[in-house]
Each structure stands twice: as structure tokens, then as C-alpha cells.
Amino acid sequence: MAFTLTKEQIDIQRAAREFSEGEFRPIARELDSKEMFDDRLWKKAAQLGFLAVFLDEQYGGLGLGYLEQCLIIEEFARVDLGITHAIESTFFGTQLIQLLGTEKQKETYLPPICQGQMRMGVAITEPDAGSDVTSVSTAAIKENGEYVITGNKIFITNATLADFLIVLCVTNPDHPKKHERFSTILVETNRPGYEANAFHGKLSLRPSNTGEVAFKGVRVPQDHLLGKEGRGFYNIMEFFNRTRVQVAALGVGTAQGALDKAVAHVRRRQQFGNPLGAFQLVQGKIAEMVTMTEAARSICYRAASKLDSGAADPALSSMAKWYCAEVAVKVADEAIQLHGGYGILEEYDVAHYWRNAKVLEIFEGSKEIEKIIIGRKILGRKE
8 A cells, every 4th residue: 555645744844843952852852861741841742733734624623634643743742752742642542532422522632632731541551440441440330420539549640630531440349241331431630639649760751741540439420421431441441442543653764763863873884984874783783774664654654654544443543553672672673783882871862762762662552462363353352
């Protein structure tokens, strides 16, 4: 399948590149080292229309597609993945609200997200429930027209910053089918009983907020149910079908950024009286890095286009996420290798690509889980 971007898509791509180069690069290393984020970047990204462009215009989006969002994410990640994640995570979950939300929920939550007035997050993972989503134990019990939520979540993006979260809870613990015991519920973080702590000292995504959350009898109205009760597990799987393609775009951008650094270095660096790029072994490495990056870009764009056609393909989304993440790690690793000793120095602006790339193989479904999904699809097995 060949991809020829439209003029509008090329304009979007160019605008995203100009924004990230002009706004991210001058401060990226400082934000990374201090494990902090500058909210002005998020606000400006909102003003320029870069947030959740796949949402319908009536809810504040641009009515575009996942491909256009991937083009933006790729260009952002090409400069710095940590900053990119801090920005794109603010609308992490809007996919599910647009897909399943009531009209009131859409009107309440989506426009402020697109305008950069609110952040959100999705709370799935727990201390004892990672890849096995059906092990989630956070409970939501009905009482006097409300859900009372009790439990703990971990590795939650925007844990201490989000205005609200989509929380996966057990609502039907005795249902004979374990996949139908769960529901997704919208929870504002200013409600009594909500507590959160941020993690520090992370390998990856240092400018992005990650933490643990405790729900201590948090009460929300029953109209905060997102989708139908008992469909939470399936809702999250539909969510992953979409977000994994965005993670693929993060991988493509990271690989391209590391590749750009490597190409510039081997052209400039002299050894044995010649530029490094004059040596065939180095040329071979660059060739491999370019080819992997282009292949990753192709599968990412194809998966995004598949979503935009209205037919999500879980296996294709998983292929894109796994492969693009793996390529990001490999290309970033080779970029450091080509820099030699300079590659491990932060001032050379290449080490962060590898540090950030690694988490792409873990979150939104580990690479092992992605392979299981693909294998089951090809072999026709459900479990």
C-alpha cells in the first residue's frame, strides 16, 4: 500500500515540525534533567490545534483522522518523546469518550481537553494487575444513585495533574463471565477520597507525569458510567486498538530523531583521515536504520488509515505498536553506537532517544502481549 500525503496533511506535518523544533528543542534537555514540564507548550499546542484532531468539530476537534494525529505525534517525538508524551497524554482517553460517551459526557469533557483547559488520563493498571487486565480489583459499588470506588492504580499518566480519569472498575464481581465484570467510569480527581503521588527517577518520559492513585471511597454519580455496565474490559480493548497506533507514531518519530542525529554525526566526525560516513560498515548501519524506520512508518500509517476507514484491526494495531517500538529501540541503540563515547553524554542529544524508546515496548501492552494478539489472530485462536 502506497501512501501519498495530501497537501493538507503535508501542511499539518510541516507545522508540527516547526512547532517542535522551535519550542521543544531549546528546553528539552533541561526539562528532562529536572523531570518537569512547561505547561506553556501544552497550551500553545492547543492553540495551534494539535490536540485530539480526530475528534469531531462539534466537540472541539478538527474532524480529521488518526493518520493526521500520528503525523503530529511523529514530528513531536522526532525532537523529544518525553515532552510529546506530556502533551499527547492530556487527551489520552478522548478516543473512548467519543466512541462510547453520552452526548452530555462528550459536551462536558471533550471541548475543554481540545482547548487545553483540562487534562485527563486512563486508570487501568494496578499493583497486581498489569498485562492481565481481568485481574483488576478496584471496585465500584452502587449506593444511593452513586458509585463508591475503592482501590489502587499504578503507573497512571497524569496521576497528580489530571482533572478527571477514566477508571476501569469491577462492578459485577459475581458475573459468571469474568470479562463482563468490569465497567469504565469517569472520575473527577477533585472528589473526596482521591489521592495520588508522582513517581521520580524514571528511565523514560521524565517530563511526563506518572504516578500511583488511591481511591478511598470516592463517590461519583451513576451517570458517570462510560458505555454500558459490564462492558469495561471490551471498552478498554477498543481503546487500545486506537492508542497503540499512536504509540507506533511515537516510535517512528523517536527512530527518525535518532537517525537524524546519527547521520549528522557520521558526516561530521573524522577518523583515520576520513568522515565516519566514508566507511562501508558505517554506511551499512545507516542503511539498516533508514530501512527499519521507513518500514515502521509504513505500518504505522497503514494502521492509522485502517482506523480512519472505520474498521479497527486489533492485530494490525498490535503489529504497528510492537514493530515501531522495537525499531525505535534498535535505531536509537545504533545511533549511540555510531557516536561512540560521545553517545552517552547528554549534551550530544542522542542518549535520550534510547532511554525514551524503551518504555514504548512496555506500556499500552508489552511487546509480548502484542505478539500474542497477532499470533491468535493469525492462528484463529481466542485464548
